[in-house]
Amino acid sequence: MIPVLKRLAANKTALTGAIISVLVAFAVVFGPMISPYDGDSMDVMAMLAPPSLAHPFGTDTMGRDVLTRVLYGARLSLLISISGVGVAAVLGSMIGLFIAYRPGFFSNVLMKASDLLFSFPSFVLALFLMVVLGYGVFNVALAIALIYLPIFVRLARNLAQLIVMEPWVQAAKLFGQPTHSILLRELLPNALSPLLVQATIGVAFGIVIEAGVSFLGLGVQPPAPSLGLVMSDGREYFNTAPWVLTMTGLAISIALLGLNLLGDGLRDLTDPKLKERLS
Template structure:
């Protein structure tokens, strides 16, 4: 991507207030994810039974739970855990899925057939059901949760990378490079991968949102992050018996999930508008009118 195109892309991104707000929210969330252990005002497992089920106040911004633990501190650390699981699992899916998709789309033939049939089989299962199967086989825990979410999102990146690679490999500059005797690895690294980065960046943003939802769902079912480590899904599960007595136990963890997922989705939409040539042309045409 040229400097002029990059500058134009940044201008389009900055011209969209929704994208700017979502990016700012993600910066704040990323800061929380990095510093949660230091900025949390209380210990996540500090039990204070006499102050149990206290509503939000100056001492406890998000109130306390049934054991008197500070909900604000637990939400901060749980957000850190959710982001860590989401980032690592999606990174795994990107590496494996893009590798499979690029090789499949570039080589074609029987290799493409085999890879895509495996991907089709994985797509036949609902995402959460496949993740539950992986966790049930390997046992609950943080590592298993990361692996399960990474596995279920790998086929998505494989398909996106394959489709993009198949459209790029027939471009004239790839044919010229191949006719000059350039090696396949050089073509993949110099021509193919940089030109399919746009759709992959958008898919990464959207997958991070769904990975956070998947982690929360697994933890809600007791198969994700295990106590005493707090998780947003587990906090919502624990609040079920106190909904009428302490609404804050469910509302604040749920709000953390909602805001994070919404920010990733809105950023993904903004990136798609900029990186997709058709969407970009439409936006630029509207701006000129």
């Protein structure tokens, strides 16, 4: 544990990303409990109040505290993103490893299906999936999973193709280890570093996808909180109260910055060459 912390402290990118991510996670988890306001409580005497000590992000047209609504919305958006990317990472990684280890007709079919999904721009595919699947929290998470599934399939396959011919993999095959054992014990650990980086970055862009589709009214629906819904409300009166949209966008940007820096730092920390230089 101590060597990991030393490498983390030595890597400024990883340390900065970890600090920002921890602060954001703390705010998302405990912020709504600490806030003196409720996400849906209205104050007609404080409608469209600009940012102040009482309301750091200002209030909306119903007098609701924007910061509190952002914290509630971030909690749901983060949960949706982690769920969708997590499913895509686990399923996509195993499919990619299997394709590399057992090439054949079935593997080619899986790869062609993955390429078909990968050929669509991410946000265009998200909009299409939301129209097909329908609205709601579960369907947004499912759409994110389907968007990132081919990314993990291709990444895991490319990594495994470099590992599958290594002597220890061939030895495990000669000793009669079953396919699932080779995939989990020989291929996956050696491909884990880039997959973790992609998962971290995927969570960041999953938040963007959720916010985007909800902003357009195709994702999470009221009264459930969502960053996209908060921004959508602020769009209607941006000229008179720009803080609702801008403060929410700033909060999303800070969260994305932390996750992206953390992803880059994880890549460096799990790089064997970097480990040797820092050891």
